[in-house]
Amino acid sequence: MAILGVAAVLIAPAAANFGRAQALRNAGNLVADLAAAARQQAMARGTLTALVVLANQGTPDDYRALAVAEYDAVGRVWTQTSRWEILPTGVMVDRSDVAASSFLANSPHPLPFASASTAPITFQGAAIADPGGYAARVFTPRGALSNPDFPAQLRLVEAVASGGGLVYTRPGASGTPSNFYDVAILPTTGLTKIHTP
Numbered sequence: 001m002a003i004l005g006v007a008a009v010l011i012a013p014a015a016a017n018f019g020r021a022q023a024l025r026n027a028g029n030l031v032a033d034l035a036a037a038a039r040q041q042a043m044a045r046g047t048l049t050a051l052v053v054l055a056n057q058g059t060p061d062d063y064r065a066l067a068v069a070e071y072d073a074v075g076r077v078w079t080q081t082s083r084w085e086i087l088p089t090g091v092m093v094d095r096s097d098v099a100a101s102s103f104l105a106n107s108p109h110p111l112p113f114a115s116a117s118t119a120p121i122t123f124q125g126a127a128i129a130d131p132g133g134y135a136a137r138v139f140t141p142r143g144a145l146s147n148p149d150f151p152a153q154l155r156l157v158e159a160v161a162s163g164g165g166l167v168y169t170r171p172g173a174s175g176t177p178s179n180f181y182d183v184a185i186l187p188t189t190g191l192t193k194i195h196t197p
Contacts, residue, residue: 020158020170021179023088025196027156028181030085031066032192035183038068039190041081042139047071048146050078050111050136051185053093053104053154054123057133061086061123062161063093069120069136071113078111078120092159096166100155100182107135112146139190148187156181 035051042049047070054065061084068082087093098105109132114120121128121136128134138146145152157177159166172178182195 020090024091024156024158024179024181027087027091028183028194028196030087031154031156031183032194034066034068034082034085035185035190035192037082039139039143041068041070042141042190043143045070046141047073048112048138048140049081050138052080052121052134052136054084054128055095055104055132055134057123057128059123060161063095063166064091065123067121069111071111073113076113078114080121084123087156090158090160090169091156092161092166094155094157094159094166094177094180097155097176100180101153102151103137103154103185104135106137106147106150106152108138108147111136112138137185143190145185145187145190150187152185152187154183156183 038049038051050069052067052069054062056062064087065084067080067084069078070081071078094101095104111120121134137152140146157180158169160169168177170178179197184193184195186193
């Protein structure tokens with residue numbers, strides 16, 4: 001019994017770390033899949049599409065919710081074409097590292113051709129009129145990003161929101177996250193590239 005108790009004490013932290021790492025991988029794969037879906041939709045329908053990240057809305061899903069929107073050139077409106085996908089609990093877009101999450105800094109505000117009178121994005125039934133309430137990158141009908149001179153990477157980290165910022169749940173020695181999942185959208189092709197430590 002004593003041996004089993006010691007084994008359980010040693011195995012439990014490793015199992016918890018494995019579970020968090022798996023959640024981070026799942027989140028990264030979800031983001032990459034959404035980016036690929038937005039790109040494919042833009043090319044298939046010959047229109048602009050956007051991968052959207054919910055930003056400063058004061059909800060638990062800020063920097064954890066993503067969706068795809070499409071521009072209707074006839075009606076001159078953006079409409080959301082996918083449901084909001086929420087990252088697993090404990091996983092967020094790293095908004096504190098602008099270089100690692102260049103997607104956020106290089107988001108067009110507002111979305112191209114968006115009507116000034118219509119909020120293009122809604123969340124939980126509420127219109128997000130403030131462009132700072134979301135970040136987005138736009139795919140063209142060729143599959144490339146609309147502003148290809150600017151990088152578009154999202155870094156996902158194990159973190160929790162705290163006081164308007166975030167706290168890494170597994171920080172490394174330098175205070176940076178010890179584990180992360182980068183999804184970079186290559187601006188000239190719109191294809192995704194994954195990087196993990």
